[in-house]
Amino acid sequence: MxxxxxxxxxxxxxxxxxxxxxxxxxxxxxxxxxxxxxxxxxxxxxxxxxxxxxxxxDLPQLLADVAVERMRPDGPPEDHGSLRGDLTAWAEQFLDEMASPPGRAYLRDALGGDPGSPGAGRCSTYAAEQVDVLLARAAERGEPAPGVEQVLDQLVAPMVYRILFRPGPLTAAYAHTLVDGLFTTSAG
Missing domain, CATH: 1.10.10.60 (Homeodomain-like)
Structure with a gap:
């Protein structure tokens, strides 16, 4: 709150x-x-x-606040035993939720508020916190892991762009491709 x-x-x-x-x-x-x-x-x-x-x-700020609050995760992401498995499952869920008509509306509202308002970055913060949990688990398992910003830039940002600006069919395979690209970039 x-x-x-x-x-x-x-x-x-x-x-x-x-x-x-x-x-x-x-x-x-x-x-x-x-x-x-x-x-x-x-x-x-x-x-x-x-x-x-x-x-x-104003109304756009109120709608942004409601949208961001609705986007707050219910809890930590599930543990699937590996960073690749964790990121793949998390990306699939994110894409499924945000590409739905209500998810698109929430994203539009969240982005429609004043960027200078205190709550403007909460949507991004929620994603970063979830990714941070996954990366911390990977570190505990001794897995090499990219940084939070790299995951946001290469996994979350492309999904949000496609959801908002290229709203064609977005499948789990698209999320898998982004996760695979993240691991290819991290290794290289």
Missing amino acids: NARPGSRPGGRSARVQQSVHRAVRELVAERGRDGLTVPVIAARAGVTPTTVYRRWG
Whole structure:
């Protein structure tokens, strides 16, 4: 959760965030994205539009916050016994989730917020944290491993680009090709 500096965790701030996020998700499910306005969301959440504007600034920032929160991983990635196996399974899952219509919408919303806002990098941070877990496991097993940034650049970035800008069929085979390329680059 992204509380303002000086606000206490939980309390009213957390309740407002939860009710506004819930209102956005419900309204998107009922009406789609085109029918969303701050006053409509505020009314559903039981807060004033001023509360929404004060906390999120505008509708794109609110949608970005909701999207990024929805993209937060539920837990650490599964251990498949090797870095290649771990990265392959993680990339397949990432691609499957993010290439789905809701995943694409979440990515677009996450990228639609102000890049200078405190939560702007959370989506990238979540991916980096997941990759870091996989690389730490590889180190514990004594496997050579690329760095986090290399994995983000050669595995995550191409998938996000294809999901957003070349939305053709994206299969597990595409994820496998990227993982294979990462290991070829790391070895060379």
